[in-house]
Amino acid sequence: MTETESARQPEIALSDEDRRGLYRTILSRRDVRGQFLSDPVPDEVLARVLVAAHYAPSVGFMQPWSFILVRSPEVRARVKAAFEAANAEAAALFPDDQAASYRALKLEGILDAPLNLCITCDRDRAGPVVLGRTHMPEMDLYSTVCAVENLWLAARAEGLGVGWVSIIEPARLQDILGLPDRVVPVAYLCLGKVSHFLAKPELASKGWRQRLALSDLVAMDRWGGDAPDPELARALDDAQAWAEAGG
Numbered sequence: 513m514t515e516t517e518s519a520r521q522p523e524i525a526l527s528d529e530d531r532r533g534l535y536r537t538i539l540s541r542r543d544v545r546g547q548f549l550s551d552p553v554p555d556e557v558l559a560r561v562l563v564a565a566h567y568a569p570s571v572g573f574m575q576p577w578s579f580i581l582v583r584s585p586e587v588r589a590r591v592k593a594a595f596e597a598a599n600a601e602a603a604a605l606f607p608d609d610q611a612a613s614y615r616a617l618k619l620e621g622i623l624d625a626p627l628n629l630c631i632t633c634d635r636d637r638a639g640p641v642v643l644g645r646t647h648m649p650e651m652d653l654y655s656t657v658c659a660v661e662n663l664w665l666a667a668r669a670e671g672l673g674v675g676w677v678s679i680i681e682p683a684r685l686q687d688i689l690g691l692p693d694r695v696v697p698v699a700y701l702c703l704g705k706v707s708h709f710l711a712k713p714e715l716a717s718k719g720w721r722q723r724l725a726l727s728d729l730v731a732m733d734r735w736g737g738d739a740p741d742p743e744l745a746r747a748l749d750d751a752q753a754w755a756e757a758g759g
């Protein structure tokens with residue numbers, strides 16, 4: 513089969529402005545828990561961020577995701593109760609010196625955000641044998657996470673905050689949302705307009721954990737292999753300094 517001109521995209525790199533916009537979106541995306549406004553998310557905007565999620569890559573083009581929009585106060589109250597139960601268990605797992613700061617963190621916006629959204633993975637969406645999943649069975653879950661990140665970035669570009677809540681027993685979420693066994697609740701998200709976006713991750717500004725140096729995370733050829741050569745190491749440090757300055 514020959515490739516026709518119309519089968520190609522007209523450009524390879526994006527324009528400088530588009531590229532800057534992409535990096536700005538990536539660098540300014542935040543996990544939002546405490547800055548939600550109650551205004552509803554307009555349908556057209558919601559549709560666009562869901563399209564962004566749906567255009568994520570997926571193993572074997574499986575598109576295993578579905579999107580459960582949770583507006584019902586009753587359903588959200590049940591999810592919030594599931595969070596409270598899991599969060600109490602989680603707090604008890606940290607050593608004493610960390611447990612108090614853990615309890616002081618706000619780790620969800622389930623009732624504050626006007627919309628909650630569960631992104632699920634249907635592990636049977638494309639039958640039992642899926643191109644690309646034959647030897648790495650978790651690839652459909654990873655594909656669903658790609659959809660989550662696409663949505664998160666598109667939401668940031670639209671001025672919408674997203675907060676991921678994973679401190680919930682999955683079996684309870686499964687029950688509350690009526691998910692069949694083959695469907696995994698990959699991400700429970702809170703979504704809505706925000707008063708502002710924080711400049712830094714909240715866990716960093718509250719002293720829980722700081723961003724690592726990228727250059728320490730890059731090794732040559734094998735785990736624990738040589739550090740990158742000095743030119744690449746400098747480029748990595750410069751790029752991270754650029755990101756820290758806001759891009």
Ligand SMILES: Cc1cc2c(cc1C)N(C[C@H](O)[C@H](O)[C@H](O)COP(=O)(O)O)c1[nH]c(=O)[nH]c(=O)c1N2
Nearest residue numbers: 541542543545618619620676677678679713714715
């Ligand atoms: C898979 C997964 C699961 C969770 C999160 C993220 C991801 C990727 N994060 C958000 C997390 O704390 C946050 O991404 C980091 O602290 C970095 O901050 P920014 O996302 O850059 O603002 C998160 N935050 C929170 O308050 N409660 C939670 O349960 C979770 N769960």
